[in-house]
Amino acid sequence: MTAFFSHPDRIFASYFIETAFPLEQAAATMAGEQSTGTFLRVPGETDQLREQFAARVESIVEGEHAASPSLPGSGTPKNWDGIRRTATVTLSWPLHNIGPSLPNLLATVAGNLSELQAFSGLRLLDLSLPSAFLDRYQGPQFGVVGTRQFTGVYDRPLIGTIIKPSIGLTADQTAAQVRTLAEAGIDFIKDDELQSDGPLCPFEARTSAVLGVLREIHDRTGRRIMYAANLTGELDQMLRRHDHLVREGGTCLMVSMNSIGLPAMTALRAHSQLVVHGHRNGWGMLGRYPALGMNFVAFQKLWRLAGIDHTHVNGLRNKFCESDDSVIASARACLTPMFPAPNKGCEVMPVFSSGQSARQALETFRALNSTDLIYAAGGGIMGHPGGPVAGVRSLQQAWEAATLDIPLNTYATTHPELAAALELFGN
Known part of the structure; x- marks a missing residue:
């Protein structure tokens, strides 16, 4: 990962993103989409629930601007300033959201993110996992x-x-x-x-x-x-x-x-x-x-x-x-x-x-x-x-x-x- 994150009870994933939206807004969209949120606040999504289960934005490191969208179908915000930004974003999730499960890990860190209109580019770069995954899975035998x-x-x-x-x-x-x-x-x-x-x-x-x-x-x-x-x-x-x-x-x-x-x-x-x-x-x-x-x-x-x-x-x-x-x-x-x-x-x-x-x-x-x-x-x-x-x-x-x-x-x-x-x- 660009910056190494480690915690015994949290999952970390870093991404390359390309977006016409403000970087903080784009990163928050990612975190919400892959944890407690949707496109609007729903009943039951209390502050207490978000505190316990929502993904966190750990870091945003801005990169060079993109001249044109890399992927089709992306949107732009109202009053867009015309700049398409790139960044490396790191998100984290509490392990108790999914437990040490590889199929559900993949759904969490690489689920619907690449389809979101806010992004004209989004790529998973690296993962840092709690050792509970090694306790659950055997890893290489030889x-x-x-x-x-x-x-x-x-x-x-x-x-x-x-x-x-x-x-x-x-x-x-x-x-x-x-x-x-x-x-x-x-x-x-x-x-x-x-x-x-x-x-x-x-x-x-x-x-x-x-x-x-x-x-x-x-x-x-x-x-x-x-x-x-x-x-x-x-x-x-x-x-x-x-x-x-x-x-x-x-x-x-x-x-x-x-x-x-x-x-x-x-x-x-x-x-x-x-x-x-x-x-x-x-x-x-x-x-x-x-x-x-x-x-x-x-x-x-x-x-x-x-x-x-x-x-x-x-x-x-x-x-x-x-x-x-x-x-x-x-x-x-x-x-x-x-x-x-x-x-x-x-x-x-x-x-x-x-x-x-x-x-x-x-x-x-x-x-x-x-x-x-x-x-x-x-x-x-x-x-x-x-x-x-x-x-x-x-x-x-x-x-x-x-x-x-x-x-x-x-x-x-x-x-x-x-x-x-x-x-x-x-x-």
């Missing part, structure tokens, strides 16, 4: 530490990839690709979010075949490769699919967070014995437009409490629209404790993906100053001129150079796999 324990990978990122083509392979073809990647030295493999339980590649057949390959490699080499199997579906289906993974010796499941919702994620986490890889597909609808939706900083806090252990943050110079600064801010947020000591921090492992190769490793490490991440590359591994073994090795070498603070071109002079990757993907 996170960074547990992921490293499962895989035995320390002091560097997990090198990961995605089954490609995303959809169209049979169970046996998927297992064959996994074998190739596993033999190449990969640490982490995930299904694409489009691949779940179609008739060509049923969930149980696919995951049994893949996990059979990974068990064989573990028995032979001692390496435990993490496979995030996409079990997204109805809640009863997901619980059955989870149990199938456990029987087959799996270590990780993947779920499309926006598809299943917070309550289903909470129920799955309560049942799960596996690492939960939270895929944020659909995030662009919430986060892409800067004057609407919410920041990822706020979004990931909700899902961390619900129980994910990993989540995607894109990557530097990605194929999507997200800036490098936003990517790094998202990754830092995942690794930042949500609650002050001595409470559990709820840190989760950020997953860098989307157009990643050896060329971004040094910049990523310098920007994040951490190796607590999964570095997932598809073409960066499979497209290497030396094949997938050389592709995996090039990424390992790139991160060796990064942690030693050696320029990639310099390190490449004695590491041919890295040299080939830099030539292919650019410096």
Whole structure:
């Protein structure tokens, strides 16, 4: 949050707003809409009731003026001075309004606000929650530490990839690709979010075949490769699919967070014995437009409490629209404790993906100053001129150079796999 607020019995949320109305009036409209008020005072809305239940405006920090409305449908006040103001506004609510409930928290901090005519822009920026939420929700079961324990990978990122083509392979073809990647030295493999339980590649057949390959490699080499199997579906289906993974010796499941919702994620986490890889597909609808939706900083806090252990943050110079600064801010947020000591921090492992190769490793490490991440590359591994073994090795070498603070071109002079990757993907 722009200014950090904390109280054991209050919920805080900060927003970007854009409005033609006076800022104090606009902020009061927000507070009233999301607590005791409506567009006029109603019987029963006593001063005592407002004192006990109304949201409070904690701070207003004015920003630059907007030249034109960012969103359609906004109104203007009578005798408008012609200025459309922006600000960062922080509101707070007493915890006893909703209790520690994630679905009702979302309704409170992101309910009808974005539809109010007083605003031509409104975006949730950040949240600060009482520790009662951590008492109610389990949060990550494994996170960074547990992921490293499962895989035995320390002091560097997990090198990961995605089954490609995303959809169209049979169970046996998927297992064959996994074998190739596993033999190449990969640490982490995930299904694409489009691949779940179609008739060509049923969930149980696919995951049994893949996990059979990974068990064989573990028995032979001692390496435990993490496979995030996409079990997204109805809640009863997901619980059955989870149990199938456990029987087959799996270590990780993947779920499309926006598809299943917070309550289903909470129920799955309560049942799960596996690492939960939270895929944020659909995030662009919430986060892409800067004057609407919410920041990822706020979004990931909700899902961390619900129980994910990993989540995607894109990557530097990605194929999507997200800036490098936003990517790094998202990754830092995942690794930042949500609650002050001595409470559990709820840190989760950020997953860098989307157009990643050896060329971004040094910049990523310098920007994040951490190796607590999964570095997932598809073409960066499979497209290497030396094949997938050389592709995996090039990424390992790139991160060796990064942690030693050696320029990639310099390190490449004695590491041919890295040299080939830099030539292919650019410096």
